[in-house]
Amino acid sequence: MQISGDPNRFLSLASTIDQELLRPSMMAIEMHAGQCLYASGDEVRKVFFPHSGLVVMTMSIHNRPAAGIVLIGNDGVIGGLSATACAPANCNAEVLISGRATWIPAVEYRFALAQSAAISNLAARFDNALMAQAQQTALCNATHHVQARFCRWLLEIYDRTGSTIPLKQATLGRMLGVRRTTVTMVSVRLEKDGVLRSRRGSIEIMKRDDLERHCCECYQRAKSFAKTVFVAGDKDQSLATANAAAAPVPTSAVRQ
Amino acid sequence: MPLYTFELRDGTDLLEDEIGVSLPDRDDALEYARGVARELMTGREVRARTWQLNVYENRSHRVFEIPFVALDATLNHLNADLRSTIETVCSRQLALREAVSAVQITLRESRALVARSRGKPYLATCLGERTIRDT
Numbered sequence: 343m344q345i346s347g348d349p350n351r352f353l354s355l356a357s358t359i360d361q362e363l364l365r366p367s368m369m370a371i372e373m374h375a376g377q378c379l380y381a382s383g384d385e386v387r388k389v390f391f392p393h394s395g396l397v398v399m400t401m402s403i404h405n406r407p408a409a410g411i412v413l414i415g416n417d418g419v420i421g422g423l424s425a426t427a428c429a430p431a432n433c434n435a436e437v438l439i440s441g442r443a444t445w446i447p448a449v450e451y452r453f454a455l456a457q458s459a460a461i462s463n464l465a466a467r468f469d470n471a472l473m474a475q476a477q478q479t480a481l482c483n484a485t486h487h488v489q490a491r492f493c494r495w496l497l498e499i500y501d502r503t504g505s506t507i508p509l510k511q512a513t514l515g516r517m518l519g520v521r522r523t524t525v526t527m528v529s530v531r532l533e534k535d536g537v538l539r540s541r542r543g544s545i546e547i548m549k550r551d552d553l554e555r556h557c558c559e560c561y562q563r564a565k566s567f568a569k570t571v572f573v574a575g576d577k578d579q580s581l582a583t584a585n586a587a588a589a590p591v592p593t594s595a596v597r598q
Numbered sequence: 599m600p601l602y603t604f605e606l607r608d609g610t611d612l613l614e615d616e617i618g619v620s621l622p623d624r625d626d627a628l629e630y631a632r633g634v635a636r637e638l639m640t641g642r643e644v645r646a647r648t649w650q651l652n653v654y655e656n657r658s659h660r661v662f663e664i665p666f667v668a669l670d671a672t673l674n675h676l677n678a679d680l681r682s683t684i685e686t687v688c689s690r691q692l693a694l695r696e697a698v699s700a701v702q703i704t705l706r707e708s709r710a711l712v713a714r715s716r717g718k719p720y721l722a723t724c725l726g727e728r729t730i731r732d733t
Contacts, residue, residue, distance in 0.1 A: 485641065487640060521634050521637060522619070524638055534725060534726075536725045
């Protein structure tokens with residue numbers, strides 16, 4: 343199965359042999375802004391690998407999505423952690439920006455993890471990076487002011503989608519857990535400083551460096567941690583692959 | 599429902615939310631505006647406590663002026679007199695910052711006007727704002 347657009351990072355990091363393990367059960371999907379891939383408490387039956395677009399994991403309060411926790415673009419996997427644990431979804435997966443993805447059934451994902459130590463290792467690294475991003479968001483929400491947090495979100499989105507961010511201020515407000523007017527005031531301030539240009543329904547980043555200057559340290563911390571996880575993982579990968587080749591296939595690795 | 603719009607005085611500019619929100623009455627508008635002020639101030643109280651949020655009804659008349667310092671929870675441990683003094687200082691500090699900002703803009707405009715009258719190059723815009731304002 344072929345899909346256009348940028349490759350998903352997980353799939354591109356998987357070896358050719360591991361890709362062949364996943365490929366037979368892969369399906370393509372168009373993700374539409376506003377679509378909910380799964381809601382908190384749902385059984386996670388699919389694991390998504392975005393190639394474009396952006397998905398945000400949100401937590402709900404009073405049965406309404408209230409705040410964004412992590413962003414996942416073509417640099418991540420959606421539902422992998424819950425699928426591995428056979429656990430219900432611990433948050434909502436909402437499509438923020440439309441795009442394309444491939445998905446495989448959760449049961450096939452678990453089978454692939456059991457079959458290949460390399461895929462298992464890769465999944466663990468992605469889960470680790472995801473957890474780190476969530477933990478950084480928790481710290482950021484507790485300690486940093488709304489302008490710094492707004493800049494962090496814009497940078498996170500910029501890195502995944504480009505300089506024009508097709509999101510309304512109300513949506514960004516919901517992600518930050520603040521009122522729309524608060525986002526407007528912060529946005530107008532940054533616009534007067536020449537950092538960005540706000541349009542109805544979108545924000546254009548004019549000076550990325552200045553945006554980074556207005557941002558809190560959480561952006562760089564999360565970014566450098568993710569980099570470290572993947573660099574360290576790459577060093578261990580050859581060893582893990584070699585060990586996996588020598589080890590027998592586990593008895594639990596049987597298709598359900 | 600009336601439309602409430604907002605204007606933030608941060609010492610250098612008037613930042614406006616021209617879209618506004620429709621709310622049932624002024625009590626809701628006040629609660630909403632206080633929420634906005636708290637959200638803007640949290641985590642940077644020392645800097646933002648001098649700011650003020652103005653609320654307009656149906657884009658016409660100002661119905662509330664909310665000084666951030668009045669909502670600053672980090673000052674709750676102070677007695678009423680001391681708090682009142684700080685609120686007065688914050689109000690004056692905001693006025694002073696706005697005056698300094700206005701002087702800087704006028705200076706920049708004056709330099710540009712003199713340069714233009716002498717046929718020399720001058721700063722035409724600064725961050726998207728015309729240096730020489732329309733009369």
